[in-house]
Amino acid sequence: MNFLTDIQYPYQGKLAVLCQDDNALNIHSLVADRLKVPLYQSATKNTAEDFFLTWRDDRLKLIDKDLLKKGGLSVDIEPRPGEQRSWPAPKKGALAQALGRKTKTIVDATTGWGQDSLHMFRMGYELRCIERSPIMVELLADGFTRLSEVDWVKNLDVQVPELISGNAIEVLSNLETKPECIYIDPMFPPKRKKSALPKKSMTILRDLLGDDKDREQLFEMAFQTATKRVVVKSPDYAEPIAGKPNESFSGKLLRYDVYLK
Numbered sequence: 001m002n003f004l005t006d007i008q009y010p011y012q013g014k015l016a017v018l019c020q021d022d023n024a025l026n027i028h029s030l031v032a033d034r035l036k037v038p039l040y041q042s043a044t045k046n047t048a049e050d051f052f053l054t055w056r057d058d059r060l061k062l063i064d065k066d067l068l069k070k071g072g073l074s075v076d077i078e079p080r081p082g083e084q085r086s087w088p089a090p091k092k093g094a095l096a097q098a099l100g101r102k103t104k105t106i107v108d109a110t111t112g113w114g115q116d117s118l119h120m121f122r123m124g125y126e127l128r129c130i131e132r133s134p135i136m137v138e139l140l141a142d143g144f145t146r147l148s149e150v151d152w153v154k155n156l157d158v159q160v161p162e163l164i165s166g167n168a169i170e171v172l173s174n175l176e177t178k179p180e181c182i183y184i185d186p187m188f189p190p191k192r193k194k195s196a197l198p199k200k201s202m203t204i205l206r207d208l209l210g211d212d213k214d215r216e217q218l219f220e221m222a223f224q225t226a227t228k229r230v231v232v233k234s235p236d237y238a239e240p241i242a243g244k245p246n247e248s249f250s251g252k253l254l255r256y257d258v259y260l261k
């Protein structure tokens with residue numbers, strides 16, 4: 001495949017789609033076309049790209065070249081350990097406190113791997129999800145499709161969150177129905193430059209997408225758009241994004257800063 005410009009094809013040299021099952025060539029080539037990346041039928045450590053998208057175990061996975069034989073990462077739709085498995089789960093913990101128990105409608109402006117979104121969804125909030133990385137949109141779309149097929153979701157006729165692809169700064173400015181709460185969890189620069197920790201989902205996301213340098217603009221737009229509050233998740237070492245918040249709730253190594261309108 002030939003690439004024209006970096007702007008048109010932002011994943012040039014970084015990502016390819018890998019299809020190791022001839023019967024699934026169609027579905028893989030659709031993704032490769034949508035993302036405008038090469039489609040390979042095999043890959044080794046010498047392949048130019050660092051990341052691959054592939055269907056394995058009935059789900060779309062992102063695989064790091066260094067870990068080609070390992071399982072890969074997909075959007076995990078299972079409740080977190082300790083979370084109540086009924087729907088809606090009780091609104092408890094730092095995230096629920098920050099969102100507000102009376103809040104009904106939320107937009108997650110930085111959906112990423114969807115873990116916070118899915119937690120909010122399981123607590124019964126009415127949720128819309130925005131994500132600007134087309135790779136993450138593919139992974140999320142697969143996760144939300146799997147979610148819509150889960151027995152309890154079908155039996156209770158629960159609506160899975162709407163997934164909106166695009167830059168939230170633009171999407172929020174065009175929203176017809178404004179949410180009470182907007183949740184943002186942008187990527188902050190890491191505390192240390194190099195980490196010896198194994199590659200986890202968030203470090204892989206940073207390798208792939210980089211830091212979200214426009215997070216302050218995103219906050220401004222979120223604050224203009226939400227009718228009641230903006231909740232910002234940040235690492236515990238980071239300064240609050242927009243000065244002193246009205247309230248702050250701490251979790252493990254992180255903080256939810258709440259800015260009320």
Ligand SMILES: C[S@@+](CC[C@H](N)C(=O)[O-])C[C@H]1O[C@@H](n2cnc3c(N)ncnc32)[C@H](O)[C@@H]1O
Binds near residue numbers: 109111112133
């Ligand atoms: C730290 S991750 C979010 C993780 C997520 N809260 C979770 O639980 O998996 C940040 C994500 O927000 C997305 N993002 C950052 N700024 C955005 C923007 N302005 N519009 C849409 N998505 C954005 C990035 O592409 C990235 O996928």
